[in-house]
Amino acid sequence: MKKIRFVTWLLIAFILLQASFAFSKNLILATTTSTVDTGLLDVLIPMFEKQSGYSVKTIAVGSGMAMEMGKRGEADVLLVHSPADEEKLVGEGAGINRKAIMHNDFVLVGPPADPAGVNSARDAREAFGKIAGTGSLFISRGDKSGTHKKELSVWPKTTLLSNTWYIESGQGMGAILMIADQKKAYLLSDRATYLSYKDKLKLVILYEGDKLLLNSYHVIEVNPEKFPKINHEGAKAFSDFLISPAIQKTIAGFGKEKYKGALFFSDAR
């Protein structure tokens, strides 16, 4: 009998332990991998939590999955970078109050030897065309993320993405930088993630500067009229937090010293 009582107490203790897992009010933020991989959110989220009292659950998936979570009401607020899909999301009424937060640009990264010769390309399409033309190894996110969507829009219309040289990895930005580095392959990366990984890579930036390669991030609140269960107050607070002058300054200054150049440029007015 003593043993059974002991087990009962053990159970009660464990249940109490579980109760300590209960948090203050939750806010689910679905976002892209680049905001997490660069460490930007590691800086911003604790500031927001302290200021607002919300407990933020940051789910780092591609922008595609993040917006899918928004469409299903499984997230409260989105921080994403896939403009065409974002407009569609807002148009469908799943998201509201889309606001520009920050931007940087995408860069074409590859092995220093540059076997495809993209270095001399005049624009992004030509650079991509050269990779396809020479059949040089290229690693794609392949996950419907903002970066993947951008990459697909840059390939010249006539290009056939053949699996002899075009590899779909299905992983996050940081992960495929590591893969491309090992395989001496080309890839399209957002500048911020590339810079924050640069020390670990042999890959270099081989093409940059085309307007087509602009990378802009927006915050979108999930529509509370469509999903009454969501934490809209928290979403609004997070959105206001991101566009506040002080935080915009933090974003613009993020990583500046460490990487000798800004990772993000602030966009909110």
Added chain:
Amino acid sequence: MPVNYSEIFNIILLTFKVSGTALLFSVILGFSLGFFVALNKFPGKKILVAVINTGMGLPPVVVGLLVLLFLWRGGPLGFLEIIYTPIAMVIAQIILATPIISGLTMAAIQQVPQKMIWQARALGARGLNLVWLLMRETRLSLLAAVMAGFGGIISEVGAVMMVGGNIKDQTRVMTTAIVLEAQRGEINMAVALGLVLLALSFSVNLGLTIIQQRVKNR
């Protein structure tokens, strides 16, 4: 990057909280189910045994996906609001470990000679008394079942990643932290965490093994 020891300590602590809680519940459920199936005759028993045996090899990502669908706000249990919390991770791990423990328990009990059970029953052992007797008889196998269950969940990454979300300071455990560090290219950190996980797993199993071997020699 400077190593943040308090963060690592919290990750280790959470790993044990989650897997320890899951193991406790899995042992209770797994033993009960294992004993029930082994000691009773009922229609469909063979099918249930086959289901349990299949469950011993459940792919963690499939379990993760199912738990995710149930616990999402739009899912049938969404009102509980436990998705992306350690509780969700505990649930996923219970689903993974319970079949392992009940399957091995079942096998252990079925190895006990039927004559011994008859004899015990004839001498008046009923219900909990009989269970207690059988537990003592099969303690070696039962402890092995507990170890197998623990090994299954402490090393698991797919399910906890999905239902926990690998959120810093909230749902990041050893395995998901290792995946993240490896993707970030922090290979040294990933290896260090991996060694810590191995060491911790070894010490828990060492503890259980010592208990196991001690009862054997008594």
